[in-house]
Amino acid sequence: MRRSRTVVTGIGLATPGGVGAEATWRRLCAGTPTASTDPRLAGLPVDFSCRVPDEELTAALGPGLRWRTDRFIHLALAAAREAVQDAGLAPGEWDADRVGVVIGVGSSSRDTDLPVVQRLTSGEYQKISPTTVPRALPNMAAGEIAADLGAKGPGFGVSTACASGATAIGVGRQLLLGGLCDIALVGGAESGCGPLAGMGFWRLGALSARRHDPAGASRPFDTERDGFVLAEGAGVLVLERAEHARARGATARAVLSGFGATSDAHHPTSPHPDGEGAARAVRAALAEADLTPDDVHHVNAHATSTPLNDRVEAAVLHRIFRRPPPVTATKSILGHSLGAAGAVEAAVCVLSLHHQTVHPTANLDAPEPGIDLDIVTKAPRTCRIDTVLSTSFGFGGQNAVLVLQTP
Amino acid sequence: MAEQLIVDALVRLIVRHFEMDPAQLSADSNLQHLGLDSIALAELLVVVEEETGIEVPLTDQAMPAGPEVTLAAVADYVARFTDESTRAVLHTLAAAPADVDA
Numbered sequence: 001m002r003r004s005r006t007v008v009t010g011i012g013l014a015t016p017g018g019v020g021a022e023a024t025w026r027r028l029c030a031g032t033p034t035a036s037t038d039p040r041l042a043g044l045p046v047d048f049s050c051r052v053p054d055e056e057l058t059a060a061l062g063p064g065l066r067w068r069t070d071r072f073i074h075l076a077l078a079a080a081r082e083a084v085q086d087a088g089l090a091p092g093e094w095d096a097d098r099v100g101v102v103i104g105v106g107s108s109s110r111d112t113d114l115p116v117v118q119r120l121t122s123g124e125y126q127k128i129s130p131t132t133v134p135r136a137l138p139n140m141a142a143g144e145i146a147a148d149l150g151a152k153g154p155g156f157g158v159s160t161a162c163a164s165g166a167t168a169i170g171v172g173r174q175l176l177l178g179g180l181c182d183i184a185l186v187g188g189a190e191s192g193c194g195p196l197a198g199m200g201f202w203r204l205g206a207l208s209a210r211r212h213d214p215a216g217a218s219r220p221f222d223t224e225r226d227g228f229v230l231a232e233g234a235g236v237l238v239l240e241r242a243e244h245a246r247a248r249g250a251t252a253r254a255v256l257s258g259f260g261a262t263s264d265a266h267h268p269t270s271p272h273p274d275g276e277g278a279a280r281a282v283r284a285a286l287a288e289a290d291l292t293p294d295d296v297h298h299v300n301a302h303a304t305s306t307p308l309n310d311r312v313e314a315a316v317l318h319r320i321f322r323r324p325p326p327v328t329a330t331k332s333i334l335g336h337s338l339g340a341a342g343a344v345e346a347a348v349c350v351l352s353l354h355h356q357t358v359h360p361t362a363n364l365d366a367p368e369p370g371i372d373l374d375i376v377t378k379a380p381r382t383c384r385i386d387t388v389l390s391t392s393f394g395f396g397g398q399n400a401v402l403v404l405q406t407p
Numbered sequence: 408m409a410e411q412l413i414v415d416a417l418v419r420l421i422v423r424h425f426e427m428d429p430a431q432l433s434a435d436s437n438l439q440h441l442g443l444d445s446i447a448l449a450e451l452l453v454v455v456e457e458e459t460g461i462e463v464p465l466t467d468q469a470m471p472a473g474p475e476v477t478l479a480a481v482a483d484y485v486a487r488f489t490d491e492s493t494r495a496v497l498h499t500l501a502a503a504p505a506d507v508d509a
Contacts, residue, residue: 062428064442067450126465127456130449 006173007252007407009245010087010238011347012079012187015334019060021086024334025351028359029380031334031365033333035229041198046207048214049193050231050335068131069144070109075234075340076141076189077148083185084149087238088250091149099151100181101142102172104164104188106339106394108136111194115221119149129215141189145236153181159339161394162304164236166342166402169337170259172239182244187345189238198230204269206306217341218336220303220329221362221371228304230336235343237350251301252407254350257387258289264397271393272310275316281399282320282389289387289403293321293387296403297385298358300345302327302393304336313391314371326381327373332362342392342400349404351390409434409479410486412494415501416459417451422505424454429505434479448476448500455485459500461493 013020016034017027027034034050041047052075060078078099084091112135119127134140139157146155154175160167165188172186201207208227210217218229237256245252262284264277271278286293299317303310317324330345337344352358358376367375390402408412410499411434421443431441438448448471452463463485464470471480 067425068446126462127453129453134446323506 004034005242006176006178006239006256007242007245008237008254008256008350008404009240009250009252010083010085010089011253011350012082012086012236013234013344013347014052014057014060014075014078015233015337015344016052017334019052019056020082021347021351027128028330028333030356031333031360031362031378033215033218033362035335037214037218038193041195044198046197046198046202046209047196047211048217048229050229051193052232058288062353063281068135070135071111071145071191071232072105072109072234073141075191075232076103076145076236079187079189079236080145080149080167080185081232083236083238089183089238091319094183096150096152098153098182100153100174100184100289101146101151101155101187102158102168102184103141103145104158104160104168104339104343105138105141106159106161106164106190107192108138109191109194111191111239112136112195113196114258114261131342137243142389145185151185160398160400161391161396162338162393163342163398164339165344165398166346166390166392166400167261169237169256169343169346169397169402170261170400173256173259176239176241182240184239185236186239187234189234190337190339191232192338193230193232201230208305216363218305218332220301220305220332220361221314221367221373221375222364223366223368225305225307225310225383227306228331229335231337233334233337233340233344235340235347237343237347254353255405255407256402257405258285258291258403260288260401262399262400266397272397273312275312277397278313278391278393278399279316279320280343281401282316282391285389285401291387291403296321296387296389297325297383298352298388299325299327300349300388300390301327301329304331309393311371312369314373317373324373326358326383327375328358329361329375330359334362342390345390345392346402346404351388352388352407353385356385358385409482412501413482413485414478416497417478417485418505419493419500419503420454420458421451425505432478433469434477436478438478439474445472448481451481459496461485461488463488464472
């Protein structure tokens, strides 16, 4: 007996390209990077990032939540509300006990840690906000979404660093296939571009130091790339078993047909030099979708713009595909939103399937010698896309790959 | 009878920090009915200290607690810890427009 198919019936995005899937897609197709000098990082060795527009986010969030929640939760709520609306679901009318929420978060935002630390060191303990703990727990993106929308099924956060969003989508799909819920709100949210996270990544040597040219800093696969650009964002997908979606008359926007998850078991922060863990994740996702590499029409690559990651990923794609299909790097425009990135890019894949279009990769002036991929640049490319692969790789050597197909 | 000066100052702090509509707020307002729970009350007292310099203990036996706490009760509690210099700050605060957008 063939098991149920999982379909995507709604998507929501809050990205530096704008709050909303449509705004984000427009920005991606325009191909203009969102990185710019960030006043919140003024004076630091790396002082630029990709931020979600404040006014749009405030308007989407509404009043009353900011005093007790960190920014990754605001982003998660904006994306979740859009996804649920996009799916034609009305919270309050659904069978709440059967709605699950799984949101990937790499780390708490850390954007409100600094005042707390200052008060600790100055001994002003009474001025430490009682919201310090609940505002920042990584599981609170899922918890606040559940409370906001009235989703009373299984709920939790998952954490695989920069693969968290993709892992959450895969795990949420397993909840559906295991019959633990009928609707799963899945995705990722992160706002790790404050000074503390920024300096931590800078000291690892992971960030681009291209201060003179923030817009040109995220340049996946390019010879001149020197690291990733910190970003924030959230992506949420509504998943259902195909029968459930059909029974309520919902339109399937895509089929989530494969998920591959592996570990490098190699190094805390460096990918395996042969990319063998990444390759196994791709193969596992394709096998689960019952597809061969030749069936894949497009790859939305992890492509962070760090020298080693892009080189290893390109080698993996060369090894798996006889002739790799068109590739794009969403992070060249939106930056690297860490735990959110995998979910943001999965939503972008749904949009690519819908529009039958690959958005361009920005800043690819001269691909590194040896990286011989068909990377879409300059302008969006319209082409037949039945099947798209999205790769995500996190610290800890944790890899998550998704396969999405037209319904 | 709560002191109006302190109620007015609290209203302004609540409007700004909790993003609430000033029209909802008066001395008789029940905090729980406004959606302000015990964490929110503790947070409000942190904000009071932060913005006015009044050191309001969170552990005093007289600290208002429970489902019946009103804005007036919080004002009475804050009043116990004010002095001349912090009163001047309260006057400035209370004189500001109640609506953040005003």
